[in-house]
Amino acid sequence: MNGWLPKDIWTRNETLVAGVIVLFCVVATLSDPRFFTITTVSDLLRASIVIGILAVGAMLVLVSGGIDVSFTAIAVFAMYSSTVLFLAVWPEAPWPLIFAISIVFGAILGAINGYFIAFLGLPTLIVTLGTLSIFRGFLLTFIGSQRISALPPSMRDFSRGVLARGTTEAGNFYSIPWAALALLFVIIATWFILKKTMLGRSIYAIGGSVESARRIGINVKWTQFFVYVYVGALAGLAGIIHGSVGRMADPFSLVGLELSVIAAVVLGGARLIGGYGTLTGTLLGVALIVIVQNSLIVIGIPTTWQSVTIGILILLGTGVPAYRAKRAAARAG
Amino acid sequence: MSSDCGSAFIDLRAITKRYAGVTALDCVDFTVQPGEAVCLAGENGSGKSTLIKIISGVEPATEGTIHIAGEERTVLNPRISAAAGVMVIFQDFSLFPNLSVAENISFATQLSQHERFYKSGATRDIARKALDRIGVEIDLDARVEALPVAQKQLVAICRALASQARLIIMDEPTTALTEKEVRRLQSIIRMLKDEGVAVIFVSHKLAEVLEVSERVVVLRNGKKVAEGPAKDFDTQSLTYHMTGRDVPEVPPSDVTAGAETLMQVKRLTKADSFSDITFDLKVGEVLGITGLLGSGRTSVAKALFGLVAPDEGTIAVDGKPVPTGDPQAASQARIGYVPEDRLTEGLFLSQSILHNVAVGRLDTHSNRGLLDMGNLAGEASEWLTKLKVKAPDVHAPVQSLSGGNQQRVALARWLSRAPRVLILNGPSVGVDVGSKADIHDIIRNLATQGIGIIVISDDLPELLATCHRILVMRDGKIIDNLDGKSVTEDDLAHRLAS
The missing domain is CATH 3.40.50.300 (P-loop containing nucleotide triphosphate hydrolases)
Known part of the structure; x- marks a missing residue:
């Protein structure tokens, strides 16, 4: 890249999504000047943390050429069972330990996906559809189906921790929770893996062509296995943050969110055929989905139109570039 | 180098390969000298792909001995074979469409050096050197999917060169190329041969590779049926050896006079x-x-x-x-x-x-x-x-x-x-x-x-x-x-x- 901006800046999904976000913000601010305030921004950021962490994981799977729909079940499983475990064994445990155990639970469940996909070579959608049901059913049957609001105290402490807080001149309260650091950490770690390690490049390579990856000696099985373990770990983290921030361990939460998360990733330019996907795109996709889910009402569109809007965005955001590529290919032939 | 097999880079003796009772290769000898181009001809099912798989370590031979660069190899797998400098360019090139030219060329090299971290500077250097070696200019940052077929092939050749190839095996190298691109490929092959890199062509479309080959080996039904200097073969005789029958191509009979x-x-x-x-x-x-x-x-x-x-x-x-x-x-x-x-x-x-x-x-x-x-x-x-x-x-x-x-x-x-x-x-x-x-x-x-x-x-x-x-x-x-x-x-x- 010679210039400051990539050459293909105008044809990228990222640009399109960023444009839609800006457009939305302009329209929203025009119709309600209170929209564009630090309060809104901090609200949207808070709403983005869990979806953001899940989306980074989902993006990694798409890049590797697979698709994972089980990560919400992993998240809720890891969150609920680690909460139940600590309430029974050591309710006063510090939150980093509880978080670590949730992450480990997530990684173990991810390893189950990874085993079936990488070592038995089963199709990713089938495997994760299956494990989605199994993980959730197992959780509700054997571990519990009660909502728990009496969480270990350290989890409450975590949810109270803020990086910044304040009151605007108009008297609106805002805060940025510690959990935002978790998202930041996940982004940096994933960026490092994808851009700076051969493991990360191998994930892109496998997504581009599994057969070619095998032929040049990439360890396809272990790379795929890593992807699912990593995604599981991220889900474990997202789950425990969700429980802590919501101050409730709800075994019925999160599951059902997976398609919105995948939608966000696809909006950000990741392709279902694998090999393509960026962190910037994923985060923009998450931002767009969160804005649509939370602020559509501001510009006078009823909330029932949320899913219609998201659907239209997906069709336009992924359909237009695909159509353009098809036209270009037709001209070349 | 040991002395018992001379200076051949690849020396296969009496190679037999059986798959569940089917004999795919039957006691085939095959050698390639450094800097030599060999044309391996045969129809589908003649055993030529099996032979390539054995050389590249994808399949083990049932019987026979294999020497690569003078060393006897009893255990062979794709990694060992690649480390010895045997590189296969498949017909589909096995490239990563979503990655840049630079990364495609240097990925295998960096893997073989057991790199853990990806350095974009080193990646570009490796790619640049390989492209310079064959005197070709391709944008290092271009995504491979956006390249025309002929350039994809050049990227695949560069990848083999970057991995210190001493033998490049090319599967159907000219199928998708125009006449002009074939000529460029031929001149690149000549250049590689001068540097001591050996080449095996596996091809149906023979006339074009015959020109740059020293030797021709023809397989049919798992057996070597002909071998000799390339100049002794032409399309006609090759076809004869490959099919075991003469396939004369007669021009069509005239259109009926006064046809509507x-x-x-x-x-x-x-x-x-x-x-x-x-x-x-x-x-x-x-x-x-x-x-x-x-x-x-x-x-x-x-x-x-x-x-x-x-x-x-x-x-x-x-x-x-x-x-x-x-x-x-x-x-x-x-x-x-x-x-x-x-x-x-x-x-x-x-x-x-x-x-x-x-x-x-x-x-x-x-x-x-x-x-x-x-x-x-x-x-x-x-x-x-x-x-x-x-x-x-x-x-x-x-x-x-x-x-x-x-x-x-x-x-x-x-x-x-x-x-x-x-x-x-x-x-x-x-x-x-x-x-x-x-x-x-x-x-x-x-x-x-x-x-x-x-x-x-x-x-x-x-x-x-x-x-x-x-x-x-x-x-x-x-x-x-x-x-x-x-x-x-x-x-x-x-x-x-x-």
Whole structure:
């Protein structure tokens, strides 16, 4: 890249999504000047943390050429069972330990996906559809189906921790929770893996062509296995943050969110055929989905139109570039 | 280097390979010297792919000894083989379409150096050096998917060079290249040989690689049936050794005098693609359309069948106009089209042969909306017999067939609709020599039955063997209208390229 901006800046999904976000913000601010305030921004950021962490994981799977729909079940499983475990064994445990155990639970469940996909070579959608049901059913049957609001105290402490807080001149309260650091950490770690390690490049390579990856000696099985373990770990983290921030361990939460998360990733330019996907795109996709889910009402569109809007965005955001590529290919032939 | 096997880079002795009772290779000796180019010829199933798999460590030999660079190898796997400098460039190049040129070239090298971290500077250096070595300029940051085929191949060659290749095995290197690109490849191969890199060509399309090869080895049914200096072979003798029979290509018999005009194409034009395409096709005539890649030949072929909508111009069959840009109308006018890339455009690979033949005929076998499967199967198998498709049964998936047989299935689908005009785009791309001659036979036969045939191809001997007339295209225009009998291959090649 010679210039400051990539050459293909105008044809990228990222640009399109960023444009839609800006457009939305302009329209929203025009119709309600209170929209564009630090309060809104901090609200949207808070709403983005869990979806953001899940989306980074989902993006990694798409890049590797697979698709994972089980990560919400992993998240809720890891969150609920680690909460139940600590309430029974050591309710006063510090939150980093509880978080670590949730992450480990997530990684173990991810390893189950990874085993079936990488070592038995089963199709990713089938495997994760299956494990989605199994993980959730197992959780509700054997571990519990009660909502728990009496969480270990350290989890409450975590949810109270803020990086910044304040009151605007108009008297609106805002805060940025510690959990935002978790998202930041996940982004940096994933960026490092994808851009700076051969493991990360191998994930892109496998997504581009599994057969070619095998032929040049990439360890396809272990790379795929890593992807699912990593995604599981991220889900474990997202789950425990969700429980802590919501101050409730709800075994019925999160599951059902997976398609919105995948939608966000696809909006950000990741392709279902694998090999393509960026962190910037994923985060923009998450931002767009969160804005649509939370602020559509501001510009006078009823909330029932949320899913219609998201659907239209997906069709336009992924359909237009695909159509353009098809036209270009037709001209070349 | 040890002394017992001389200076050969690859020395295989008495290699036998059996798969569950089937002998794929039977006591084959094979050597390659450093800097030598060897042409490994054989039809599908002759054992040439098996031999390559053994050299590259993908499959173990059942019996025999293998020396690479003077060292005996009892255990061989792709990593060991690659570390010894054996690099295979597969027909599909095995590149990563989503990654940059630089990364594609240096990925394997960095893996073999056990790098854990990705350094973009080092990546570019490796790629730059490899490109410089063959004197080629390709944008390092371009995504490989955006490159034309010829450049993808160069990237694959550079990747092999970056990994310290001492032997490059190229599978069907010239299939997708134009004459000009083949010449560039030839000069790169000469350069590599001067540097001591050995090359094995595995090819159906032999004439082009024969020029840069020292030696030819021909396999048939797992046995080595011929070996010798390349200058002792020509296309004719190679074909003989590969097939075990002479496959003389006779030009088509003349079109019946006074044959009626079947198809009339007038002033067909599409902006940026082709312009002023005008020709007639007689009953029983085979018309060739040729030109380099990008000359517009494929777009014209598609336009004739309505897959591309022209801006202007008319097409008529039997004097009746056929609406342009509408494949269904073309199909109703009994125009048939067998696409170039039958694998992605023409056939449903995972579905049965029967289904593939029948799909064009669903309408005629339906009984109030329900399909008459028995009738359908009968008709399909009839065509499979007529075209000599080698298949265990009509329910086998098309992907289990060889290239030549797949092409026949594609033909059978159209023939079952009794077409008046048949457009064949690259009828023998990726088909072995024996099947190719069979397909040419089929084309000539169909013509004598009164079908008008248009063959679009850049395979000049193929055009000469099948066509009564040949139209040469350049920059979207027809520049020559030649009589198939009076034109020579050299003349045709010259007109194409100049």
